[in-house]
Amino acid sequence: MSKIPDNQGYFKEFGGKFVPETLMHALAELQKEYFCARRDKKFNKELKYYLGQYAGRPTSLYFARRLSKALGGIKIYLKREDLLHTGAHKINNTLGQALLALRMKKPRIIAETGAGQHGVATATVAALFGLQCDVYMGTEDIERQALNVFRMKLLGARVVPVHSGSKTLKDACNEAIRDWVTNVRQTHYIIGSVVGPHPYPLMVRDFQAVIGQEARRQILQLEKRLPNYLVACVGGGSNSLGLFHPFFKDKKVKFIGVEAAGLGLVSKKHAATLVKGKPGILHGSKSYLLQDKDGQVNIAHSIAAGLDYPGVGPEHSYYKKIGRAKYVVASDKEALAGFKLLSQVEGIIPALESAHAIAYLKKVAPRLGRNKIVVVCLSGRGDKDVDIIKRYI
Amino acid sequence: MMNRIEQKFKELRQQKKKAFIAFITAGDPNLSTTKRLALEFSQVGVDILELGVPFSDPLADGPTIQAASQRALKNKVNLKDVLGLVKSLRQKTQTPIALLTYYNIIFRFGIKDFVKEAKASGVDGVIVPDLPVEEAGELIKAAKKKSLATIFLLAPTSDKQRIKKISASSSGFIYYVSLTGTTGVRKSLPRELIKQVRRIKRITSKPVCVGFGVSEPAQARWIARVADGVIVGSAIIKRIENNLGQSGLVPKVTKFVRGFREAI
Numbered sequence: 001m002s003k004i005p006d007n008q009g010y011f012k013e014f015g016g017k018f019v020p021e022t023l024m025h026a027l028a029e030l031q032k033e034y035f036c037a038r039r040d041k042k043f044n045k046e047l048k049y050y051l052g053q054y055a056g057r058p059t060s061l062y063f064a065r066r067l068s069k070a071l072g073g074i075k076i077y078l079k080r081e082d083l084l085h086t087g088a089h090k091i092n093n094t095l096g097q098a099l100l101a102l103r104m105k106k107p108r109i110i111a112e113t114g115a116g117q118h119g120v121a122t123a124t125v126a127a128l129f130g131l132q133c134d135v136y137m138g139t140e141d142i143e144r145q146a147l148n149v150f151r152m153k154l155l156g157a158r159v160v161p162v163h164s165g166s167k168t169l170k171d172a173c174n175e176a177i178r179d180w181v182t183n184v185r186q187t188h189y190i191i192g193s194v195v196g197p198h199p200y201p202l203m204v205r206d207f208q209a210v211i212g213q214e215a216r217r218q219i220l221q222l223e224k225r226l227p228n229y230l231v232a233c234v235g236g237g238s239n240s241l242g243l244f245h246p247f248f249k250d251k252k253v254k255f256i257g258v259e260a261a262g263l264g265l266v267s268k269k270h271a272a273t274l275v276k277g278k279p280g281i282l283h284g285s286k287s288y289l290l291q292d293k294d295g296q297v298n299i300a301h302s303i304a305a306g307l308d309y310p311g312v313g314p315e316h317s318y319y320k321k322i323g324r325a326k327y328v329v330a331s332d333k334e335a336l337a338g339f340k341l342l343s344q345v346e347g348i349i350p351a352l353e354s355a356h357a358i359a360y361l362k363k364v365a366p367r368l369g370r371n372k373i374v375v376v377c378l379s380g381r382g383d384k385d386v387d388i389i390k391r392y393i
Numbered sequence: 394m395m396n397r398i399e400q401k402f403k404e405l406r407q408q409k410k411k412a413f414i415a416f417i418t419a420g421d422p423n424l425s426t427t428k429r430l431a432l433e434f435s436q437v438g439v440d441i442l443e444l445g446v447p448f449s450d451p452l453a454d455g456p457t458i459q460a461a462s463q464r465a466l467k468n469k470v471n472l473k474d475v476l477g478l479v480k481s482l483r484q485k486t487q488t489p490i491a492l493l494t495y496y497n498i499i500f501r502f503g504i505k506d507f508v509k510e511a512k513a514s515g516v517d518g519v520i521v522p523d524l525p526v527e528e529a530g531e532l533i534k535a536a537k538k539k540s541l542a543t544i545f546l547l548a549p550t551s552d553k554q555r556i557k558k559i560s561a562s563s564s565g566f567i568y569y570v571s572l573t574g575t576t577g578v579r580k581s582l583p584r585e586l587i588k589q590v591r592r593i594k595r596i597t598s599k600p601v602c603v604g605f606g607v608s609e610p611a612q613a614r615w616i617a618r619v620a621d622g623v624i625v626g627s628a629i630i631k632r633i634e635n636n637l638g639q640s641g642l643v644p645k646v647t648k649f650v651r652g653f654r655e656a657i
Binding site: 008016017018019020021022023024025026164165170171174177178181182183184185278279280281282283284286289291293294295296297 | 452471498500501523549570573
């Protein structure tokens with residue numbers, strides 16, 4: 001069997017390295033450093049230390065009794081990434097990449113952010129390790145995620161507003177890449193999801209795989225069997241892949257990725273890349289992409305800034321192609337209902353991103369059957385979203 | 394069969410002259426202006442015309458060319474329109490034309506179809522700033538068959554091994570990116586630029602042209618001492634931007650371009 005991804009970073013036809021020549025050297029350097037680090041005991045020990053003592057791992061796998069009951073008796077477990085330091089799964093990846101930046105002796109890190117969760121997680125590790133930090137964020141997101149902007153500034157990072165194009169995550173990525181091309185010699189770009197050129201999709205997935213590794217261990221302990229379903233929201237796709245990947249070989253465990261249907265799939269104001277897109281190239285890799293017939297990238301829409309992205313990680317495209325995962329959608333409206341439901345029956349206020357996973361479950365749970373076990377990745381907490389919610393309730 | 398770009402460098406070499414390559418975005422501010430500019434440029438001695446295909450996410454470009462792309466996209470200019478423009482230019486000029494396009498545009502169009510239609514329209518070469526040689530196998534193969542030049546970029550961060558590899562895959566010329574960064578005018582260029590170009594020229598026998606950041610004729614003259622050609626884009630587009638909606642746009646921009654031609 002061939003290696004997935006192969007040495008060029010291809011998950012079959014998806015992935016690769018589509019970047020300006022200026023960055024090729026930095027990618028080769030990163031690849032070399034990462035492959036050394038992942039086999040290095042000292043690196044892994046250090047990462048484990050920070051994940052445990054600083055970020056608060058392992059996170060619990062919590063049996064949501066009242067939610068299960070409300071949804072017809074299936075057994076729903078929540079993987080509580082929302083309980084991590086900084087409030088979302090993003091810190092798993094930024095800790096790993098910051099340690100890599102230190103190994104590569106890069107004094108400066110940059111990041112793109114949509115919801116601001118990755119930006120906060122990056123600003124946090126910058127403070128922790130004494131690195132200089134600039135975070136690119138679209139002006140629309142700066143407005144709708146003001147709390148996170150303030151947090152990043154408190155942590156000592158500079159938030160660079162991006163006015164171009166969509167004014168959201170896509171253009172924040174463009175600007176971060178432009179910064180990286182300019183300052184590549186002293187800067188490491190911490191990409192926040194399983195997107196971008198090789199080795200990022202692989203590396204970020206590895207750092208996030210701790211979610212699925214723990215969940216697998218925990219569910220076997222609690223239920224003595226594997227779950228029937230794994231459900232997670234998909235923007236770029238890092239929390240979902242982190243949960244799914246360690247179960248890849250457990251063929252009976254079904255993966256469900258929930259994309260944002262925004263105002264509805266027919267409205268074209270959505271972010272359902274895998275459901276509605278076609279293969280294309282954006283931000284360094286070949287994957288599904290929301291685009292028009294000429295190959296111009298569409299502007300995505302979602303109430304959840306972290307899902308508001310027209311691309312998706314290449315490994316998800318691969319999972320779709322081989323049928324390993326099923327990709328579905330939940331709309332803005334459904335996500336809001338999911339948000340309310342979880343808040344009211346479990347006392348857990350989820351991030352709007354994660355609320356999409358709850359929303360989808362709400363739609364299908366009654367049909368799944370009583371004894372089925374579902375693990376949902378609760379990727380982040382919703383404090384950041386209360387301003388948006390206020391407008392809708 | 395030698396294409397127009399290779400032919401041009403052969404001529405220039407015989408005349409001991411350097412190439413002046415002018416970049417504009419097709420459709421900025423509209424296709425008819427691009428056509429008039431292209432024809433004027435070839436009149437004042439632009440050796441190679443580089444035409445940009447507008448793209449929604451031009452991540453190798455600075456603000457000036459981003460804005461040009463946006464103006465062209467407002468008119469919904471697509472690859473087919475740009476090829477149509479080249480076709481109509483070919484009735485009046487034999488100036489070599491290279492297209493600069495991001496990879497997704499070609500990928501969506503179909504690589505073989507792109508090469509076939511580009512060649513049939515009179516395009517001589519293609520530059521894809523987000524396509525490193527490692528990913529370009531299919532394009533190189535198709536382009537070779539039709540003798541469409543594949544112009545790859547080299548950067549200050551490219552090591553000797555990459556210079557060799559990129560040179561081997563390049564035809565027409567090699568595009569040396571003068572600095573680590575995006576396109577856009579700069580007051581000054583890196584001092585080590587001359588040394589870098591000399592280094593590359595020791596490794597390859599193919600023409601090496603320098604672009605990114607070149608904003609004035611004096612800079613172009615400095616580069617042309619060692620390089621086989623100089624590429625100017627953002628500085629020209631700035632002149633277009635400053636004269637938008639004015640009847641003097643074409644003559645003003647042409648005058649600016651002539652200044653470069655005379656300097657090198």
